[in-house]
Amino acid sequence: MLGGLEGKARAERAELIEWLLDHGVTVEEIRxxxxxxxLASRRLIGDDGSYVSAREISETTGVDLELLQxxxxxxxxxxxxxxxxxxxxxxxxxxxxxxxxxxxxxLDPDHLVQVVRVLAEGLSHAAEVMRYTALxxxxxxxxxxxxxxxxxYELVSRIAPLLGPWIEDMLFMHLRHQMETExxxxxxxxxxxxxxERATWPWLSPIWSASPASVxxxxxxxxxxxxxxxxxxxxxxxxxxxxxxxxxxTR
Numbered sequence: 001m002l003g004g005l006e007g008k009a010r011a012e013r014a015e016l017i018e019w020l021l022d023h024g025v026t027v028e029e030i031r032x033x034x035x036x037x038x039l040a041s042r043r044l045i046g047d048d049g050s051y052v053s054a055r056e057i058s059e060t061t062g063v064d065l066e067l068l069q070x071x072x073x074x075x076x077x078x079x080x081x082x083x084x085x086x087x088x089x090x091x092x093x094x095x096x097x098x099x100x101x102x103x104x105x106x107l108d109p110d111h112l113v114q115v116v117r118v119l120a121e122g123l124s125h126a127a128e129v130m131r132y133t134a135l136x137x138x139x140x141x142x143x144x145x146x147x148x149x150x151x152x153y154e155l156v157s158r159i160a161p162l163l164g165p166w167i168e169d170m171l172f173m174h175l176r177h178q179m180e181t182e183x184x185x186x187x188x189x190x191x192x193x194x195x196x197e198r199a200t201w202p203w204l205s206p207i208w209s210a211s212p213a214s215v216x217x218x219x220x221x222x223x224x225x226x227x228x229x230x231x232x233x234x235x236x237x238x239x240x241x242x243x244x245x246x247x248x249x250t251r
Contacts, residue, residue, distance in 0.1 A: 016146045057096065
């Protein structure tokens with residue numbers, strides 16, 4: 001764990017290791033990590049250091065193994081052909097297994113996989129921006145590894161409980177607007193029109209604004225008016241559609 005380190009760097013790492021061990025992080029986890037400073041923070045968001053196989057997740061949750069593997073790929077997890085390979089973080093397995101509950105209420109498996117893929121693509125960009133935002137709040141010149149670990153742990157411990165309600169409220173907001181603007185006509189009701197093919201979903205392509213760290217997603221039924229693409233008032237949601245030329249220029 002201290003291999004290749006000398007002088008001040010070695011002393012800092014030794015100090016960090018002692019703190020991590022006091023916070024329940026194992027020697028094996030420290031030895032196998034490229035960023036040991038964030039190990040304790042990762043514990044706060046579900047990484048308990050345990051791994052499971054796809055088959056174990058399937059048997060524990062009741063999700064069909066083949067469907068589970070499709071969902072794992074849709075989420076963005078690495079493809080693993082061997083269902084018995086113990087390579088999936090337990091928390092990641094739990095996230096994929098949530099699909100079973102949606103199947104039980106009657107959702108189509110193929111449509112569910114598409115929903116998972118869209119959520120994963122959007123949330124991956126959100127997580128990236130959140131990471132940079134958190135690091136900007138933590139990092140200062142001259143901090144030791146232990147200083148960074150402590151600051152990260154304190155910040156994540158305060159933010160993590162807020163993320164679920166925040167994301168849920170934002171998702172429900174978008175669902176409300178969809179229900180407000182979505183019109184299902186008589187022919188669609190009669191045909192029971194299925195979800196369109198993924199290739200025809202224009203909102204799957206991210207739109208990058210002038211700032212590389214800022215990501216906007218434009219839904220075909222959304223309306224935008226402000227320079228950064230966000231609606232400025234409820235009226236603008238109804239009065240202006242996204243400018244297609246601006247979308248192409250900022251792609």
